Amino acid sequence: MKVAVIGGGINGVMTAWAFARRGDSVDLFEKGRLMSATSHSSSKMLHGGLRYLEHGxxxxVREALQERSWWIRQAPEFARPLELLIPIYRNGERAKWLVGAGIRLYDLLAIGSGFPRGRWYSADEVVERFPGLKRDELLGAYGYWDARMDDYRLGLWAAERAGESGARLHEFTAVLKVHPATGEVALDGSSARYDRIVNVAGPWAETLLARSGVASAYRLDLIRGSHIVVPGKLEHGCVLQVPGEKRILFVLPHGENTLLGTTEVSQADPDHCLPSDEEIDYLTTNYNRCFFEVVARQDIISSFAGIRPIVASKTDFSAASRESVIERQGRLINVFGGKWTTSRALAEAVVTKSQY
Ligand SMILES: Cc1cc2nc3c(=O)[nH]c(=O)nc-3n(C[C@H](O)[C@H](O)[C@H](O)COP(=O)(O)OP(=O)(O)OC[C@H]3O[C@@H](n4cnc5c(N)ncnc54)[C@H](O)[C@@H]3O)c2cc1C
Structure with missing residues (x-):
């Protein structure tokens, strides 16, 4: 089968690899450099997503918990287990029992993944690990395990595997239009026909469809998430609960520094994605609320933002905020949403969807 994959983020790379492994003839088209968009702007966690448990x-979560281990087994040089602590305060946003129940369920769903189980830490033990953490009203913390990755290098590692399996990876090659009925893919100055076209253009998936005059049953809400890098080397991660919100703030090891993220802000245009001043204030304010060593604007080493496409059905409102959707339209397969961690599983599902 001749397959065109549009998008060189992690979902495109893993899809190209999955088809190429089967012996299909694969062209991946990326308008810029591989791994230069959302997939390089993540929180760099290979995780089940503890927060998703609250939404049932x-x-x-189970799939993502198992997929973490696959990445670590395949490329341990770019991914390693990380313990994260969730400090619990008297009158905090979530009760101690609720967080504890979540950790136990997380551990149950992770059975077979080879990760250590979560546990409770006293306030003294927490402060030993995070000497800068404020102690007022601190009861202790739940520790649990996920994994940290270098999203850029791990993604390029996967691209190399796709290339070795025979996929042709074309950087700086934008796809202008697709035709679901004929399988035609139009590039600047040329076009070719494919048995299957996979539109895995991340936040740009809808733009490509609009340009091609193709209507989809889904629409994407584009939500920007920003991070800042600040000084300070960490051994553990920390998950802070944001007061008055259901959101959390990651405080994560980032080489010799610390990564703080993330935010959720609507963005109309997927291009020109940068953290706003308000987002930077939000991140520093919530960090400074919990830590003694105050982070000021001039301390920020770097910042970046990425866009999460949130999938909503145009007709079925109960399908709003689905993590990912695979839509088949003739020879065209649209992939909307998805997590970095589960990109391998998503790619396998795309291959299955392409089979009839
Ligand atoms: C702030 C934030 C934090 C996140 N943190 C995590 C995390 O810690 N762990 C996790 O598992 N997931 C995380 N995610 C989710 C994860 O990053 C994404 O699900 C994943 O990176 C999406 O990959 P993608 O390949 O679909 O999209 P992208 O990486 O955006 O790739 C799409 C590619 O398509 C290309 N493209 C677009 N249009 C065209 C065209 N017409 N022709 C050719 N190429 C085109 C673009 O240039 C781009 O490179 C996070 C997301 C955000 C926004």
Whole structure:
């Protein structure tokens, strides 16, 4: 089968690799450099997503928990287990029992993944690990395990595997239009026909469809998430609960520094994605609320933002905010949403969807 994959983020790379492994003839088209968009702007966690448990997404969490281990087994040089602590305060956003129940469920869903189990830490033990953490009203913390990755280098590692399996990876090659019925893919100055076209253009997936005059049953809400890098080397991660919100703030090891993220802000245009001043204030304010060593604007080493496409059905409102959707339209397969961690599983599902 001749397959065109549009998008060189992690979902495109893994899809190209999955088809190439089967012996299909694969062209991947990326308008810029591989791994230069959302997939390089993540929180760099290979994780099940503890927060998804609150929404009852057990299947998704279980799949992601198992997928973490696959990445670590395949490329341990770019991914390693990380313990994260969730400090629990008297009158905090979530009760101690609720967080504890979440950790126990997370551990149950992770059975077979080879990760250590979560546990409770006293306030003294927490402060030993995070000497800068304020102690007022601190009861202790739940520790749990996920994994940290170098999203850029791990993605390029996967691209190399796709290339070795025979996929042709074309950087700086934008796809202008696709035709679901004929399988035609139009580039600047040329076009070719394919048996299957996979539109895995991340936040740009809808733009490509609009330019091609193709209507989809889904629409994407584009939500920007920003991070800042600040000084300070960490051994553990920390998950802070944001007061008055259901959101959390990651405080994560980032080489010799610390990564703080993330935010959720609507963005109309997927291009020109940068953290706003308000987002930077939000991140520093919530960090400074919990830590003694105050982070000021001039301390920020770097910042970056990425866009999460949130999938909503145009007709079925109960399908709003689905993690990912694969839509088949003739020879065209649209992939909307998805997590970095589960990109391998998503790619396998795309291959299955292409089979009839
Ligand atoms: C702030 C934030 C934090 C996140 N943190 C995590 C995390 O810690 N762990 C996790 O598992 N997931 C995380 N995610 C989710 C994860 O990053 C994404 O699900 C994943 O990177 C999406 O990959 P993608 O390949 O679909 O999209 P992208 O990486 O955006 O790739 C799409 C590619 O398509 C290309 N493209 C677009 N249009 C065209 C065209 N017409 N022709 C050719 N190429 C085109 C673009 O240039 C781009 O490179 C996070 C997301 C965000 C926004």
């Amino acid at each position: 997404h057990l299947r998704l």
